[in-house]
Amino acid sequence: MNWNIVLAATIKWVFMVLVFGLGVAGILTWVERKMSAVIQDRVGPNRASILGFRMLGLFHPLADAIKAFTKEDFVPDGANRVLFFLAPLIALVPGMLAFAVLPFGPGDNLVIANMDSGIIALLAITSFGIYGATLGGWSSNNAFAMLGSLRAAAQMISYEVSMGLNLVGMFMVFGTLSFSQIVYAQGHLLGGWLPEWGIVVQPLAFILFMAAALAENKRAPFDLPEGESEIIGYNVEYSSMRFATFFLSEFFEVVLIAAIVTVLFLGGWQIPWLDPKGIAGGWIRVLQVGAFVVKTLFVIWVMMLARWTLPRFRYDQVMKLGWKIILPLSLLNILVTAIVLAML
Amino acid sequence: MASNFTPYYALVFVAVLSILLVLALLVVNAILGPKRRSRVKMTPFECGNEPWDNPRKRISVKYYLVAIFFIVFDIEAVFLYPWSVLYRGLLKQPGYGILALWEMLLFIGVLAMGLAYVWGKGDLDWNPGAKR
Amino acid sequence: MSAEMIVFWILAIGAVLGALAVVLPPFGRNPLHGALALVVSFIFMAGVYVQLSAFFVAVIQVLVYAGAVMTLFVFVIMLLNLTPEELAQPKYSWYKVLSVFSALAIGFIVASGLTHVLVHFHAASIPATFGNAASVGGVLVKKWLFVFEFSSILLLSAIVGAVLIARKRRS
Numbered sequence: 001m002n003w004n005i006v007l008a009a010t011i012k013w014v015f016m017v018l019v020f021g022l023g024v025a026g027i028l029t030w031v032e033r034k035m036s037a038v039i040q041d042r043v044g045p046n047r048a049s050i051l052g053f054r055m056l057g058l059f060h061p062l063a064d065a066i067k068a069f070t071k072e073d074f075v076p077d078g079a080n081r082v083l084f085f086l087a088p089l090i091a092l093v094p095g096m097l098a099f100a101v102l103p104f105g106p107g108d109n110l111v112i113a114n115m116d117s118g119i120i121a122l123l124a125i126t127s128f129g130i131y132g133a134t135l136g137g138w139s140s141n142n143a144f145a146m147l148g149s150l151r152a153a154a155q156m157i158s159y160e161v162s163m164g165l166n167l168v169g170m171f172m173v174f175g176t177l178s179f180s181q182i183v184y185a186q187g188h189l190l191g192g193w194l195p196e197w198g199i200v201v202q203p204l205a206f207i208l209f210m211a212a213a214l215a216e217n218k219r220a221p222f223d224l225p226e227g228e229s230e231i232i233g234y235n236v237e238y239s240s241m242r243f244a245t246f247f248l249s250e251f252f253e254v255v256l257i258a259a260i261v262t263v264l265f266l267g268g269w270q271i272p273w274l275d276p277k278g279i280a281g282g283w284i285r286v287l288q289v290g291a292f293v294v295k296t297l298f299v300i301w302v303m304m305l306a307r308w309t310l311p312r313f314r315y316d317q318v319m320k321l322g323w324k325i326i327l328p329l330s331l332l333n334i335l336v337t338a339i340v341l342a343m344l
Numbered sequence: 345m346a347s348n349f350t351p352y353y354a355l356v357f358v359a360v361l362s363i364l365l366v367l368a369l370l371v372v373n374a375i376l377g378p379k380r381r382s383r384v385k386m387t388p389f390e391c392g393n394e395p396w397d398n399p400r401k402r403i404s405v406k407y408y409l410v411a412i413f414f415i416v417f418d419i420e421a422v423f424l425y426p427w428s429v430l431y432r433g434l435l436k437q438p439g440y441g442i443l444a445l446w447e448m449l450l451f452i453g454v455l456a457m458g459l460a461y462v463w464g465k466g467d468l469d470w471n472p473g474a475k476r
Numbered sequence: 477m478s479a480e481m482i483v484f485w486i487l488a489i490g491a492v493l494g495a496l497a498v499v500l501p502p503f504g505r506n507p508l509h510g511a512l513a514l515v516v517s518f519i520f521m522a523g524v525y526v527q528l529s530a531f532f533v534a535v536i537q538v539l540v541y542a543g544a545v546m547t548l549f550v551f552v553i554m555l556l557n558l559t560p561e562e563l564a565q566p567k568y569s570w571y572k573v574l575s576v577f578s579a580l581a582i583g584f585i586v587a588s589g590l591t592h593v594l595v596h597f598h599a600a601s602i603p604a605t606f607g608n609a610a611s612v613g614g615v616l617v618k619k620w621l622f623v624f625e626f627s628s629i630l631l632l633s634a635i636v637g638a639v640l641i642a643r644k645r646r647s
Contacts, residue, residue, distance in 0.1 A: 426613025
């Protein structure tokens with residue numbers, strides 16, 4: 001047993017998953033409400049205060065956390081207790097684990113598990129999220145939760161296919177399945193000025209991947225599993241911290257998807273046109289991690305904007321979009337990429 | 345000492361940490377939260393109506409079809425991953441070259457036929473009568 | 477016992493216990509619990525693959541079996557929603573004969589494979605790239621190209637079969 005590995009993994013886990021992942025996800029619960037308020041010309045959350053300081057309602061996530069901890073945690077009659085208990089756990093843990101394969105910066109020290117097949121590992125880990133949503137709804141013994149979980153499962157598996165297929169074009173261009181290597185490769189400049197980011201070499205894959213990831217995340221415009229105006233969702237029977245776990249997993253996945261999109265399509269920690277030799281010592285690392293964080297926050301902002309400006313799809317439209325538009329287009333993308341690469 | 349196995353140990357360790365954290369959240373809540381049960385609270389929530397049927401019933405076969413299509417195309421993607429990593433190298437390899445493109449065209453073509461078949465049979469229409 | 481052996485025994489026992497839990501009570505009584513036990517077994521098995529330096533196969537094991545195939549299983553169990561009474565109904569006896577036969581057949585294949593390995597195994601150092609996606613792909617698209625292409629036909633027949641079965645039940 002090598003204790004250095006354990007120690008390093010623990011420190012990285014605390015900073016990457018807890019401070020960055022959960023921290024941003026917690027603040028996002030506030031951003032979501034405040035942003036929707038601004039878009040809809042309302043005031044938004046502004047009540048929670050400490051000693052009279054309101055801080056634009058920034059204490060609301062804190063108040064929510066306290067509430068989640070001190071509310072009654074009960075299991076409805078007829079529910080399957082084992083699965084009812086496991087479902088929130090299965091919903092949140094894969095998202096947290098997925099951060100382990102994402103590089104926050106160059107080298108081995110800014111990624112928990114620098115795997116050779118990291119991108120496939122990430123797809124494998126995130127595919128467990130489906131169990132959380134489906135088992136949560138099924139175990140509740142509630143007709144609406146059951147409907148929500150069925151919708152969630154069918155929608156998530158439909159878009160998971162496209163997520164995987166969209167990345168094949170990226171693998172072909174960069175010739176690797178490793179997150180670290182794909183970010184290094186994106187540091188090249190095409191023709192001496194255009195950064196070889198995923199969004200530049202695979203623009204169609206970027207759009208399709210974003211759409212599929214939004215659907216995978218089950219947020220508007222793909223929020224049919226929740227559909228608060230009709231079925232309330234697979235987590236309708238959940239209370240207190242168990243509900244908060246589902247709630248948090250949704251925001252955690254927003255951060256995760258933004259980070260994945262940043263790493264794969266927006267160059268990760270790469271800063272284009274910057275010569276690393278010009279900056280002294282460790283500051284270049286700080287800048288690079290900062291670039292990763294800023295890009296991630298930007299993608300989160302785009303996702304939030306999509307959430308509050310687009311109306312919800314109908315369920316047959318969701319299925320049609322997934323199977324009849326995104327899937328054929330991603331196959332076409334592979335084909336075109338293959339032909340272009342063969343001609344080069 | 346870093347070996348090929350290091351990332352996997354780290355991954356397992358981080359998984360254990362994450363599970364423990366979420367468990368801790370749930371346990372703290374179970375300790376702090378009140379326990380006031382009542383008959384009405386324990387009934388399934390249906391917006392105030394009495395539940396009148398068992399929710400766990402048989403569901404339309406459409407969902408099963410979606411799951412099968414998912415498996416098939418997921419496995420297709422899995423077959424494409426190793427090929428896609430090698431693709432550029434194979435193109436440059438003498439005596440191989442464009443064959444790398446053809447073998448994949450055949451593979452994708454067969455599955456595209458499958459997609460076309462399902463599409464034509466109307467099994468991708470979730471709600472066949474719906475307005476487009 | 478070396479650390480490697482300890483890890484192996486943890487993984488092996490986990491995989492076997494998970495597989496036993498699929499069919500034995502208390503888990504096996506509820507099909508969904510059984511399916512989840514199988515997921516756990518698959519994950520432990522992926523760990524065994526990692527120990528064998530089959531990194532790409534390990535990741536694919538989790539993605540395809542624990543992620544995709546078991547999602548289908550869980551989905552189908554949810555869709556059928558068999559009641560305990562329906563589950564307790566006596567099964568056809570030839571099902572049992574068939575399952576014993578297939579278990580024996582699989583056991584024979586595994587045993588013959590194991591003896592082959594035990595007889596012919598030579599401890600040798602493996603290249604650093606062993607088991608990654610590129611080396612697996614190299615074998616797949618060159619040596620086993622025909623099998624690779626043929627698997628697409630298998631997948632196609634799965635699609636057609638599923639559609640036909642669903643159609644038959646619907647009408």
